[in-house]
Amino acid sequence: MEAAPTPTLLLAPMEGLLDFVLRDVLTRVGGVDRCVCEFIRVTGSLLPDKVFYRFIPELRNGSRTLAGVPVRAQLLGSDPSSMADNAARLAELGAEGIDLNFGCPARTVNRHGGGAAMLREPERIAAVVAAVRRAVPAHLPVSAKMRLGYDDPGSAMQCALAMQDGGACEVVVHARTKADGYRPPAYWERIAPLRQALRVPVVANGEIWNLQDAQRCRALSGGDALMLGRGMVADPGLALAIRAADAGGQGEEAPVEVRWQALAPQLARFWHLVCKDLDPPQRAGRLKQWLNLLRRRHPQAQAAFDQVRVMTDQRAITLWLQQLVAAAATADGQAPADPAA
Template identity: 60%
Template sequence: MKLLLAPMEGLLDHTLRDMLTRLGGVDLCVSEFIRVTNTVLPRRAFIRVAPELLNNSRTPAGVPVRVQLLGSDPICLADNAAALAELNPYGIDLNFGCPAKTVNQHRGGAVLLDEPELVGQIVAAVRRAVPAHIPVSAKMRLGYNDDSRAEDCAQAIEAAGASDLVVHARTKAHGYRPPAYWDRIADLRQHVRLPMVANGEIWTVADALRCREVTGCERLMIGRGMVADPGLALAIARHDAAVGKVLGGTAGAVAAAGSLAPGQSVAWSQIVGLMRLFWVGISQRVAPRHRAGRLKQWLNYMRRVYPEAQQAFDQLRLVHDAKHIETWLSQQSNASAP
């Protein structure tokens, strides 16, 4: 199984990508979207969102990063893709899935799924503008208000020459409410041969295994599940490796596979270490008054898995002072030390 780290606008930026890929298990990342309107963006605009471009398009841990573009004008998107290609990204991804109201009102993201012809034109224009060695992929939801045109969109993306397609198994109208309709991804796979990646409601190893079984996809994209449980990709990779050893007859592999229960995938002490590095990263570019909010965003997700994160969130909920957070992180680090 191959695992992709999803983009999450406003949260899963390059600093958090760095943290989550340090633990292992992630094969590929996709950046948050870069909004394209009516001009060719300067080099710094691409690097601001994906500074990994300065590191051979890889995170510090060596995981490759595709850079995502969002817009509705095929020509402008193609021109920006050509400019981005000069920075030699690992790939370029096109966003047809963002459900944000402001984005959709400006004719971006999931709203385009009502126009499969335009979706195909965008992918085709970008594919023509980018050197053949750079993959052009796409991410879509099942639709905007309903999923009646999902097959049309997937077929348009395939016909336009995309290398692969990520499908978030909900419509815009569904938002992020459970469940994810994995069976619809299986339906789409009957209509296109394009390599497909399943996305949506993967929180545990068991979820990943069920998603693979239902969709038939050997590649999964995980977003909120990885933010909540930073070791999730590693746990999934270890499970697959253990199962492979079982099938190969290696002694002891059954016990290894059986020990990977849903829940915490790495120790809280490792999480504390990552939070300290995360704080250093955001301190380099985020104003002091906003830094505490960024850390609390992450803690808010992790309290789904870690009781310690719940305790930390309760302690810091009303704290906005950066120095107070730094003191707290030092205390946590000392408490977690062996």
């Protein structure tokens, strides 16, 4: 008897938060099948290669994180021709696939007709998807991400069908409209009719913070495939917890591999990459941003956040992290990990 297929778990892109640095760290923790880079905005011209490499440096590594997890390039725009040109260039650079953003709620993006604004015109969505599908090799996946509508969830079905008819091989649905923004709740039950109507896989996204949320989302949306965003940042063990429950484990929210002591070396690696790849004014803020979210899942992150919150000197933060890693290694009876490894 063949084993049942493993449910798909994707890592969401989040501008200013879940970028290539955090992708590297979170995919090292494990449990994720595929990532998507933050949207690359296309405004009417072919972007230079350096822009693509800035958003998705994994292109230099076979379009995979250093842990070996595929990363799909994401484009945002409304002009079929320019979207196709940029998708074709990404294919030449070795992209794992092309993902199209029809869900961004940002005012600046929507004001120029991109992101969730496209949900008001399904025929334009179909034109963009079809143009990109024609522009890239047949073996290269073209997927799409949407919300339930701009301000009316009644348009969701038409938009999802437009993506499928244009040639998308997968549709990720963030279970809120543009007007809902990121306010809870996510309306997972509204994904179920889309899953029933579409021939291609539909992935549910939005407000999945823990294992219980994942299980409820699956039950209400009618399928197993999920995209994890802030919940995975707050609890890097979330995908592993879902995997453990799927395998018939105890359903614990966080396996032992991602206790706070095990996260300490990942924090150090994150800081190492931040200092290596980001501009100095961004560095301390990025570490504080992650610690702030980690407080939702790990009580120890509160004390860490309180200590780092007032720190701005890079050397002082590096020393503090070295001490944190050493203390965690002592607690586990191991030698401290090298963050550069």
